[in-house]
Amino acid sequence: MSAARVGVVTFPGTLDDQDAARAVRLAGAEAVPLWHGDHDLKGVDAVFLPGGFSYGDYLRCGAISRFAPLMEQLIPAARGGLPVLGTCNGFQILCEAHLLPGALTRNASLHYICRDQRIKVESASTAWTADFAAGQELMLPIKHGEGRYVASAETLQELESNGQVVFRYLGGNPNGSLNDIAGISNEAGNIVGLMPHPEHAVEDLVGAPSTDGLGFFTSILKKLVNA
């Protein structure tokens, strides 16, 4: 059986693509580099949109990236069920592309924050969280200036009642996100976005706060292998 292939997208200004590819490989899948200017998804089984400052965060974080040539392929594929995970800038891009509802705005403090953050897994029924248990606590790094999740009261209500709030901040809300939301999914559960960085918490050797991030990558691998 050939290895599951997870595409890792690099935009100009992406920072975390190397860590993302490494995390994919540590979980046992093949990491396939995808460039923002590519016109095809190279037949990958899932896609990871890593963090960073794509297109220099001009206009708003992710606002230009959503128009990258690769997104013309990625948007319909994700709507069709392709598993997609966006972390931090990747989450911002998913919201700007309307693959996830709501928006990420300036942190309430108006300061960039960089620290280890406790979060709670609210839903283990997405493609990227099946290896966790609902209620489980994770410790992951956060580093962002625009992580305050906002959405209309109606959208928030829908997310809550559909079980689309996947992660919530614990031990203090770092950025003023509504309902302490750290991550959400689409209704089908194949698209997940979160502000914390699982790809930076996969190996003890580098002094990561935990190896909790590995669960995202083992979750998707199992799903692809069993598909």
Ligand SMILES: NC(=O)CC[C@H](N)C(=O)O
């Ligand atoms: N680490 C990141 O992906 C940063 C995201 C974005 N550039 C911000 O500051 O909000």
